[in-house]
Amino acid sequence: MGSFFDLERRRQSCRRFSPREVEQENLKQLAEAVRLCPSACNSQPWHVIFATGEAAKAVRAGVQVDGSNPFAETCPAFAVLVEEPAVLKPAVAEKFGSQAFAQIDLGIATAHYCLAATDLGLSTCVLGWIDEAALQTALGVSPERRIRLVIATGYAEAGAKIREKTRKPLSEIAEFRD
Numbered sequence: 001m002g003s004f005f006d007l008e009r010r011r012q013s014c015r016r017f018s019p020r021e022v023e024q025e026n027l028k029q030l031a032e033a034v035r036l037c038p039s040a041c042n043s044q045p046w047h048v049i050f051a052t053g054e055a056a057k058a059v060r061a062g063v064q065v066d067g068s069n070p071f072a073e074t075c076p077a078f079a080v081l082v083e084e085p086a087v088l089k090p091a092v093a094e095k096f097g098s099q100a101f102a103q104i105d106l107g108i109a110t111a112h113y114c115l116a117a118t119d120l121g122l123s124t125c126v127l128g129w130i131d132e133a134a135l136q137t138a139l140g141v142s143p144e145r146r147i148r149l150v151i152a153t154g155y156a157e158a159g160a161k162i163r164e165k166t167r168k169p170l171s172e173i174a175e176f177r178d
Contacts, residue, residue: 007115009165014123015071016157022052022077026120030079030153033116034109041088045102046109049080049139058138062131063150069127072152079113079151081106082141106148113151123156 027050034048051059059078063069072078086102114124127150135147 007118010162011114011118012123012163012165013125014152014154014156014160015125016160017071017075017123017152017154018157019074019076020155022122022154026122027052027077027153029120030113030116030122033112037109037112039105039108040086040101043086043088043101043105045084045086045105047082047084047145048109049082049141051078051080051139052076055139059135059150062135062138063127063129063152065129065131068129069125069152071125072127074157075125075152075154077153079153080135080139080141080147081110081149081151083146083148103148110149110151117153121155122153123160125152126150127152 031048031050034046035044039045049055056076056078059080060072060075063072063078083102083106086105088101110126114126117124128148130147130150132147133143135141135150136143136145139147141147
């Protein structure tokens with residue numbers, strides 16, 4: 001087992017998926033990674049819908065808006081993240097109610113999901129350009145509930161290489177003060 005930083009360096013957005021199916025046990029482990037991740041007041045304001053087979057076909061239509069995400073065509077599995085209300089402790093809600101804790105928590109859950117997938121040998125791509133209404137209809141999600149993200153999940157196509165990460169220098173994103 002490598003270090004967290006090795007895992008973080010290996011994780012990348014995949015745009016060349018193999019049609020190989022993702023094992024149900026791996027999907028359950030990804031659900032467990034989301035279940036265990038931190039959230040404000042432990043509210044866990046999410047519901048994850050795993051779409052494979054016929055359900056994946058419907059999700060593909062909802063993520064290929066105006067020709068976007070063509071690589072989703074071969075992706076065998078999707079995790080659809082539905083935002084649920086953040087149930088905060090009363091004192092926290094009173095003091096910080098305007099903070100978008102649920103959306104922050106969904107970001108944390110997404111990161112944990114993607115890193116867990118990488119650890120399992122899977123690849124992911126987080127998709128935010130979606131047809132939310134089409135996905136709500138296809139998956140039976142009421143219009144009052146928001147679908148925030150879809151995570152394409154599968155095995156990278158054979159021969160897909162890990163790209164070297166291009167990131168801003170540390171000096172541009174962090175400062176250290178005494």
